[in-house]
Amino acid sequence: MERIIIDMDEVIADPMGAMIDWYKKEHGGEFDYDKILNGSWSKGFPEHHQEMIIQRLKGPGFFRDLPVMEDAVEVLKELNKRYDLYIVSAAIEFPNSLKDKVEWMQDHFPFISWRQITLCGSKDLVAGDYMIDDHVKNLKGFKGKPYLFTAAHNLDITGYDRIDNWQHAASIFLK
Amino acid sequence: MERIIIDMDEVIADPMGAMIDWYKKEHGGEFDYDKILNGSWSKGFPEHHQEMIIQRLKGPGFFRDLPVMEDAVEVLKELNKRYDLYIVSAAIEFPNSLKDKVEWMQDHFPFISWRQITLCGSKDLVAGDYMIDDHVKNLKGFKGKPYLFTAAHNLDITGYDRIDNWQHAASIFLK
Numbered sequence: 001m002e003r004i005i006i007d008m009d010e011v012i013a014d015p016m017g018a019m020i021d022w023y024k025k026e027h028g029g030e031f032d033y034d035k036i037l038n039g040s041w042s043k044g045f046p047e048h049h050q051e052m053i054i055q056r057l058k059g060p061g062f063f064r065d066l067p068v069m070e071d072a073v074e075v076l077k078e079l080n081k082r083y084d085l086y087i088v089s090a091a092i093e094f095p096n097s098l099k100d101k102v103e104w105m106q107d108h109f110p111f112i113s114w115r116q117i118t119l120c121g122s123k124d125l126v127a128g129d130y131m132i133d134d135h136v137k138n139l140k141g142f143k144g145k146p147y148l149f150t151a152a153h154n155l156d157i158t159g160y161d162r163i164d165n166w167q168h169a170a171s172i173f174l175k
Numbered sequence: 176m177e178r179i180i181i182d183m184d185e186v187i188a189d190p191m192g193a194m195i196d197w198y199k200k201e202h203g204g205e206f207d208y209d210k211i212l213n214g215s216w217s218k219g220f221p222e223h224h225q226e227m228i229i230q231r232l233k234g235p236g237f238f239r240d241l242p243v244m245e246d247a248v249e250v251l252k253e254l255n256k257r258y259d260l261y262i263v264s265a266a267i268e269f270p271n272s273l274k275d276k277v278e279w280m281q282d283h284f285p286f287i288s289w290r291q292i293t294l295c296g297s298k299d300l301v302a303g304d305y306m307i308d309d310h311v312k313n314l315k316g317f318k319g320k321p322y323l324f325t326a327a328h329n330l331d332i333t334g335y336d337r338i339d340n341w342q343h344a345a346s347i348f349l350k
Binding site for chain 1: 178180261263267268270271273274277278288289290291292293294295296297300301302303318
């Protein structure tokens with residue numbers, strides 16, 4: 001069975017969308033999409049609120065209630081039958097997110113076992129046939145076939161085959 | 176730089192020793208080393224206390240205060256200069272242990288960055304040149320050179336080169 005390694009944030013979970021929704025509601029502020037190209041999406045919030053955003057991201061609970069990306073559940077359910085599937089998230093920098101991420105997976109993707117989940121500092125040591133990720137830093141050392149999952153922060157990136165959404169992924173892996 | 180993948184429990188941390196000490200103090204009971212050969216060390220506690228031991232293992236805090244294995248700090252400090260070092264623990268089954276394990280690493284091995292830590296469900300997807308682990312289930316799928324780290328539960332195992340303690344590891348990797 002071929003192995004697919006799938007990222008969490010901005011790929012099957014939507015932390016950026018959740019943070020923007022919360023910020024608009026609580027602070028009525030604007031989000032600047034131009035500022036996040038080729039960087040962290042936290043840069044899209046106004047300068048004087050950067051620290052608050054980072055604190056919210058690092059606190060307990062933020063990753064527990066994130067929205068699921070459209071069609072991710074249905075497509076991963078099928079991928080899980082045909083491939084050796086792993087969910088790998090570079091999360092160790094945020095110790096409060098670790099338990100939240102495992103519980104979030106159990107809630108939304110109960111067909112994926114805890115055996116298939118990895119929380120790492122760097123993705124350099126994971127090996128597989130395909131990797132689906134929104135960050136070049138995670139894809140560039142990968143020995144298999146990398147796919148850049150399209151996100152607001154990576155629209156300028158060239159040089160990678162892209163997956164734009166989970167229907168697109170289905171058309172590649174489930175045809 | 177060659178990559179070494181090092182396990183946590185029974186290799187650089189001593190959860191079995193911590194549990195036995197606690198059990199003897201709190202319950203005055205005996206631990207049966209014969210019962211743990213080729214199995215989980217929790218089997219060494221009397222039958223009627225098995226559930227209590229598992230609950231303590233799964234609860235928050237147990238992995239936060241574990242003793243460090245003898246000489247592990249000094250030897251890992253040197254290994255970290257000469258090798259591409261990763262600490263990989265199969266911990267996802269125990270969501271309460273995840274933050275505890277990252278903080279324990281920061282306390283005792285501050286020279287190892289969060290980038291070098293991985294908490295996984297299965298070690299099948301990690302790749303490297305050497306793996307040091309006390310469980311055959313983690314070593315058997317590894318493509319590099321495996322070393323079985325000697326622990327009370329694996330004394331009967333044959334077919335693997337062993338590392339008996341961290342001075343022994345130093346004699347292999349730091350000569």
